[in-house]
Amino acid sequence: MDTVTSMVGEKPVVIFSKSTCCLSHSVTSLIRSFGANPIVYELDKITNGSQIESELLQMGCKPSVPAVFIGQQFRGGSKKIMSLHVRNQLVPMLKDAGAIWI
Numbered sequence: 001m002d003t004v005t006s007m008v009g010e011k012p013v014v015i016f017s018k019s020t021c022c023l024s025h026s027v028t029s030l031i032r033s034f035g036a037n038p039i040v041y042e043l044d045k046i047t048n049g050s051q052i053e054s055e056l057l058q059m060g061c062k063p064s065v066p067a068v069f070i071g072q073q074f075r076g077g078s079k080k081i082m083s084l085h086v087r088n089q090l091v092p093m094l095k096d097a098g099a100i101w102i
Contacts, residue, residue, distance in 0.1 A: 012099035071097035
C-alpha cells in the first residue's frame with residue numbers, strides 16, 4: 001500500500017484507471033467536467049501497474065479500477081462516485097480537496 005499512498009501524495013484528485021475501461025473514462029470525464037484536473041494513472045500502461053492493482057485490491061477497491069482518491073482518501077469506484085454526484089456531494093468534496101475553486 002506504500003506505492004499507492006506515495007502516488008496519491010498531496011494531489012487533490014488521483015484516479016487509477018485502465019485505458020480499456022469505459023467506466024474509468026466516464027468517471028475521469030465527470031470529474032474533469034467540474035474543472036478539476038485529476039492525475040490519472042493507467043495501470044495497463046505503467047511498469048508497476050500490476051503491483052499497484054494488487055495494492056488497490058488489498059485496500060478494498062473491488063473492482064480495482066476505477067479507483068478514485070479525493071483529498072488523499074479513497075472515495076470509491078464508479079458506482080460510489082456517481083452516487084456522490086447524484087447526491088450533490090461530489091463537487092463539495094472536490095472543493096474541500098482544493099481540486100476546484102468555484
